[in-house]
Amino acid sequence: MASIELNVQGMSCGACVKHVTQALTPLAGVEAVAVDLATGRVRVTGAAPGAALLAALDAAGYPAQLLAATALTAGNTAGGGSGSSCCCH
Numbered sequence: 019m020a021s022i023e024l025n026v027q028g029m030s031c032g033a034c035v036k037h038v039t040q041a042l043t044p045l046a047g048v049e050a051v052a053v054d055l056a057t058g059r060v061r062v063t064g065a066a067p068g069a070a071l072l073a074a075l076d077a078a079g080y081p082a083q084l085l086a087a088t089a090l091t092a093g094n095t096a097g098g099g100s101g102s103s104c105c106c107h
């Protein structure tokens with residue numbers, strides 16, 4: 019089973035983890051979603067294309083980059099601000 023690892027920005031609490039999980043789980047080809055809040059990493063198991071995962075996360079308010087499986091150069095993302103405030107409160 020293939021898996022894709024993502025670096026997800028903006029997750030700061032358990033509710034964010036839930037949001038991210040709920041954004042990814044219904045997508046076609048997603049078998050399992052494992053979120054690591056501490057590192058901001060999400061591992062998606064299944065055949066879902068990375069672009070669909072990124073689009074779903076973006077729509078949910080969590081910009082993400084692919085870490086593995088595809089060399090997508092995320093050079094121009096609006097990063098920088100490591101916000102400590104939670105997006106979902």
Ligand SMILES: [Cu+2]
Nearest residue numbers: 031034104106
């Ligand atoms: Cu949160």
